[in-house]
Amino acid sequence: MKNFGLSELLLVDPPDLDPDGEAYGFAGHAREDVLPNAREVEFDHLVENYHTVGCTAITNDDHRRHVRYPFRTPAELADSLAGVSAGTCVVFGRERVGLTNGELERLDEVCSIPASADYPVLNLGQAATVVLYELRELTVEETQLPETIERAPERDVEGLHDQFSTLLDALGVEGTQRRRTERLWRRLLGRAHPTTREASTLRGILRRAEEGLRHGLPGEREG
């Protein structure tokens, strides 16, 4: 929860939460706020006060049984909730048996994580991680990652390509082979999206190679 910007934990019929116990032991920094601030409520309280989304690994195959169908995947849920202005509660069930049909039919939506058909049931903590990860754009104001990767300006990339061509000149690569090699280089670098530092470093290396080919390496020139 804390990794993805959530703070309000409501517990229905929980076991005792011992500050020296297992839940606190695994909670990381959430032991400072999320767990001590958790409130114990009745299931009815959720139904009556929130737009509720029940999470379950098992849906039904079609529309004939409606308690678990239709469902949304976590990514679809994030898109859908982006347009909703309402207190929303994501409801996870018990570690071993999840939510009962009786509980699911009282909730407003059903969410299910796509997983291996052979083994679709995630641990509770991992199911919560995936759902909250997908909801992060609604709940996390600022991530730890820089906004965008700082790709080199196009002129720097073109400068690198020019330097590569100059190296091919120095190597005497011409004609069809020249055009193929230039195209291969451009496509390879195009996929890699070099940063300014990468482009300038590599350009420097190629220039040194080219100049070495034309004029001899610095040590040779001196000698």
Add this chain to the structure above:
Amino acid sequence: MKNFGLSELLLVDPPDLDPDGEAYGFAGHAREDVLPNAREVEFDHLVENYHTVGCTAITNDDHRRHVRYPFRTPAELADSLAGVSAGTCVVFGRERVGLTNGELERLDEVCSIPASADYPVLNLGQAATVVLYELRELTVEETQLPETIERAPERDVEGLHDQFSTLLDALGVEGTQRRRTERLWRRLLGRAHPTTREASTLRGILRRAEEGLRHGLPGEREG
């Protein structure tokens, strides 16, 4: 791993894996195959034999320090690896300290999960869950979820809209209010994407209401 279709676990300098111990206790069905089949290898073995992706919560803010930058998010990694035909190894670090800079600089790519800037460091098991969840389209042949949600055919949805209009007729709703109400209804149902069962059930309810309004409810007619 097993939830998302992966089976090959390589461990570098692991602690003892006791079949009665903690790792087995949390492993669910993976205790039947993934854990007993895990192989112990050297870090060098990964570098020399796989396309390697190192996972880390902390990137650098810009391109001047290059060990951890540039990075891909898990979703970008999935897109990128979709075009790669190579044995790929996703490398996670130690629970408390992750991968060292010395390790990261020997790996081919860096992946980082966007999370709260205030608390971006996930537990190892949760980081692995998010990354493998995002890679699922490359690793899971078939999920437990039906391919597509069976939305009602358009004619059934239109039939529901017609029935709603007929109810408005019966209620004597006309003019501007009529057009507004029909538009509101169409937009509400448009967002909900009703299934065949939902559309036919609701249409039946509206028809009963309309017929009751016109002719009296069945009990009243009898009486």
